[in-house]
Amino acid sequence: MAAKAVFILNGPNLNLLGQREPEIYGRTSLADIETATKARAKELGFCVDFRQSNTEGTLVDWVQEADTKGMGLIINPGAYTHTSIALLDALKAASIPKIELHLSNIHAREAFRQQSVTAGGVDGIIAGFGAPGYRFALEALKSLVESRST
Ligand code: DQA
Numbered sequence: 001m002a003a004k005a006v007f008i009l010n011g012p013n014l015n016l017l018g019q020r021e022p023e024i025y026g027r028t029s030l031a032d033i034e035t036a037t038k039a040r041a042k043e044l045g046f047c048v049d050f051r052q053s054n055t056e057g058t059l060v061d062w063v064q065e066a067d068t069k070g071m072g073l074i075i076n077p078g079a080y081t082h083t084s085i086a087l088l089d090a091l092k093a094a095s096i097p098k099i100e101l102h103l104s105n106i107h108a109r110e111a112f113r114q115q116s117v118t119a120g121g122v123d124g125i126i127a128g129f130g131a132p133g134y135r136f137a138l139e140a141l142k143s144l145v146e147s148r149s150t
Pocket of ligand 1: 012013076078103105106113
């Protein structure tokens, strides 16, 4: 049987990384982040299912899918971080290890970004490290997986 994947889910507008407000989000495209993240995943012994959607319901479906088919979840919910009770509920219902990730330090930005609605449904949060944050999230996930299996 194939090893279960780590699902890495990206929310709205993250398909525009590289062009979108580069002074905040950097110049690395989502495709380049995917390549670098998969390379690090390989070193850590993970396989990765990397996805992006601009649609809230699709992200909810994918969180549910990750819980049944995956071995862990890393999610950058984009702007849904600050609004989506549906995503919070989906995350709370999922029992796999879960990490919320942000490229920017949302706590140092506008007041409306400083609250994460979704963070209450995850094990931990990584924010403010730009594109390398995806690799750090994988390392954090590995530590979560190991601590659950000991
Ligand atoms: C983001 C932060 C959110 O506030 C914003 O809406 C995004 C990206 C980040 O990765 O820093 O789309 O999640």
